[in-house]
Amino acid sequence: MSSNYIHEANAEYRRIRKRVPLGVLHSEEEYKNAVAVLDEIIDEIGQNENHPLAEMAEALALFIHSYEEAHFSLPESFGPEILKNLMEEHRLKQSDLPEIGSQGVVSEILSGKRELNVRQIAKLAERFGVSPAAFIPAPPDKKRKLTPGKK
Template sequence: MKRRQAVGNLPLMAQTWAQLQAQAHLRPIRSVADYRQMVRLADVLADNLDEGDHANPLMSLFDIVTDLIELWESQYVEIPDAEPREVLRHLMAEHGLRQKDLLDVASQTLLSDILSGRRAISKTVAKKLAERFQVDAAVFL
């Protein structure tokens, strides 16, 4: 009984949530389209909030939206539809890495040969790259 009182009026909460959803589309980000929509919402909120104005009730909404965006960005890596060596080049650029930063994956000579197209990425190196960049090894094969 006490647990129900702590939550409040659930039907009213559902109705209020539905109204907020209709306006802000606030939900977990599960796709690139969701991500883009959430970024647009964050931009609109940022344009209408004064920094440090924690009395504004929209500041909490802005905090939630930016947290969702940061979570998506930390977990999602956009992989271009390209040759494996170009995918590697893209991921290195995205992470600000050079060949010497991947010595735990392969030698600098091997990485140079891969990036120049002289050698293909082996299954072993693909697995190590996948682990390093948190992506499916298939993007390197």
């Protein structure tokens, strides 16, 4: 890579970084802003799993998740467990979630045989009013936390 390329990339990153919190979140204000931006990105992405902003949404969700892990004390869970809990709380059956797929697809997600994709995560976050980060798989050495609640 040439130094000119790095200079241009740096300028573009700084421009984007002014609007999108692509970095470690240090305050509740930064956290709330990141969640709001992620919601806007997900609104823009809609059903398009190949949208150019999908990768940005995933990166932002990881920063949000990291902040939630550090600042919110919640039951340890990850995507399928969170979905099971939300389904129980709302008294839903697998067939009540057509927005993420057929009953068979929902079953595979709940059993861990299939991971949620960006479109499904967006739909679930919207339906249940939780951060999309709650449904993003945590790294193998980390446990997922549900949603922010009590500190």
